Amino acid sequence: MAGRRRKRDSPRELQLPSGRHGLTRNFVVSNQRERIMNALVATMTAYGYGGSSVERIAGRAGVSRRTFYEQFAGREDVYLQTYDAAAACLLERLGAAWEQPVEGSARLRVFLQTLLERIAQEPQLARVCIVDVLSVGAQALEHRERHMRDFAALLEQGALEHNGAPPPPFAVDGLAAAIFDVIYRRVAHGHAEELPDLLDDLHSFCLMLFQYAPVPEPR
Amino acid sequence: MQHSAHADPNTLAAYQRALDRVFERSRELMPAAPTWQASLYQSLRACYTEMHAHPDAMRLHFIATAEDSEVQSTRVRHRDRLLALLHDTRADAPPSLHAELLLSMIHARMRAQIAGRERPPDLDVAEHTFALLLFHYEGAGGAR
Numbered sequence: 001m002a003g004r005r006r007k008r009d010s011p012r013e014l015q016l017p018s019g020r021h022g023l024t025r026n027f028v029v030s031n032q033r034e035r036i037m038n039a040l041v042a043t044m045t046a047y048g049y050g051g052s053s054v055e056r057i058a059g060r061a062g063v064s065r066r067t068f069y070e071q072f073a074g075r076e077d078v079y080l081q082t083y084d085a086a087a088a089c090l091l092e093r094l095g096a097a098w099e100q101p102v103e104g105s106a107r108l109r110v111f112l113q114t115l116l117e118r119i120a121q122e123p124q125l126a127r128v129c130i131v132d133v134l135s136v137g138a139q140a141l142e143h144r145e146r147h148m149r150d151f152a153a154l155l156e157q158g159a160l161e162h163n164g165a166p167p168p169p170f171a172v173d174g175l176a177a178a179i180f181d182v183i184y185r186r187v188a189h190g191h192a193e194e195l196p197d198l199l200d201d202l203h204s205f206c207l208m209l210f211q212y213a214p215v216p217e218p219r
Numbered sequence: 220m221q222h223s224a225h226a227d228p229n230t231l232a233a234y235q236r237a238l239d240r241v242f243e244r245s246r247e248l249m250p251a252a253p254t255w256q257a258s259l260y261q262s263l264r265a266c267y268t269e270m271h272a273h274p275d276a277m278r279l280h281f282i283a284t285a286e287d288s289e290v291q292s293t294r295v296r297h298r299d300r301l302l303a304l305l306h307d308t309r310a311d312a313p314p315s316l317h318a319e320l321l322l323s324m325i326h327a328r329m330r331a332q333i334a335g336r337e338r339p340p341d342l343d344v345a346e347h348t349f350a351l352l353l354f355h356y357e358g359a360g361g362a363r
Contacts, residue, residue, distance in 0.1 A: 134288040141286055173331065174352075178323030182316065185295055201316035 033071050035061040037082045040075075045124045049079070049135040079128075079136050080143055086129050087147040090118055091154065098158050108210075109203050111158055116195040116202070119183060123192035130180070131188045152176035159210045171209045225287050230275050234290070237276040238297040241266045245301060250308040256353045258309055259318070260346075262301060263325060267345045277339055281330045298322055325352055 039061035043052040054075055058068040072078045097111040119126045133140050152172050159167035179202070186194050226234070245262040252258035270277040283290045302319055306312045313321075328348050333339045 131288070134286060134291060174324040174327045175320075177327035177330075178320045181323035181326075182319055184291075185299075185319075188292075188295070198316055201314050202320070204314075205317050205320050 029071065032061070032063055032067055036063060036068060036071060036078055037085070040078045040082055041124050041128050044079075044128045044132055049075075049132055076137060076139065080140060083129050083133065083140065083143055084147075086122075086125055087143075087150075090115070091147070091150055093118060094151070094154050098154070098161065105162065105203070105207055108158060108162060108206055109199070111154075112202050112206065113196070113199055115179070116183075116199055119187070120192050120195040123187070123190075126183075126187045126192050130184055148176060148180065151180075163210055167210050175206065175209055226279055226283055226290055230279065231289060231293065233273070234276045234279045235293060237269050237273050238280075238293070241269050242297065242300060242304070244269075245304060249304055255305065255309045255311045255313065255318075259305065259321070260349050260353055263349045264342070264346060267329070267342060271339060271342065274339075277333070281326070281333045281339075285330070298326075321352055325349055328352070 036057060039057045040052065043056050043060050047056065052075060054065060054068055057075065057078065058065050061068075072081070093114050094111060097114040098107060100107060100110045102110060119130075133144050152175075155176055156167060156172040159172060182198065182202075183195060186192055186198075241262070244265040248261040248265060249258040252261055266280075270280055279287075279290045280294060284294045285291070298319070302315060302322070305318055306315060312318065325348060328351075329340075329345060332344070332348070
């Protein structure tokens, strides 16, 4: 619309020119999906999940309702796909962190640094995925459980490589949950930028857990 | 569809009152304990005793907290004040992030034990979980 100024971070910045542009159908679809997913994050940041109607998301993305529904089944579908994509990207980077050519506890440090820095770099996405997931519904919680299990498995793999033996059985699941509890608190309070400052204490805590042998639990 | 599994206001208010009782008890117990581990152990024991006596509060504290943002906020506020109490009353307190992680790990462990059973574990099983983490933390080199 003439005279309306766009926000610099608006997903509309990614909007393709209208009319004949010679782009492939796949490229256009991919671009539309990316804009819709970015628009979901921006809209949820402003209005929460409850206030993020399809109209608002589509308007922010610069697509029609029809195009929206060609790409996604609805608001929850966009959320779940955005959530899964963000989690997959983070888990891939964390997996790569274990492959770094460093020795001993330095590898664990790289892993934790990657986790804290990646989440701190995208505070809006972090809030949408870590805090607002509680408002979305049962399916989103199932997705979260699955990604948490994947995260715990990565942590266990790292602990195994670090120790040459499996970590204490309670340690990995409990630690994965505790790390995300700590992250949740900072992100929920709008302090995601503080996460990298936790690295030293988080690293020393994880090292201690991985290294000691606990007494067996009673049945 | 908006997720509808939110605690009703009365249940949430009763949960808050249960947490307030735990906090008041902790204010008495924590300064008097011989070590910071013992002080957290006693506070956790008081919490589990309170929750065991109030099954709705138990459900919110360990199960609904992972699904309901209001319950999660209530529990996190309570944890924050317990951590502040620990550091205000104990000169021997560990690094604050370590204490926060320990409490979260114990909570996650208890949650797993409660979610997997028809009835919540008895106090002696819960006590073992508290001790497992708290008293081995120092043995593993923590808070030196």
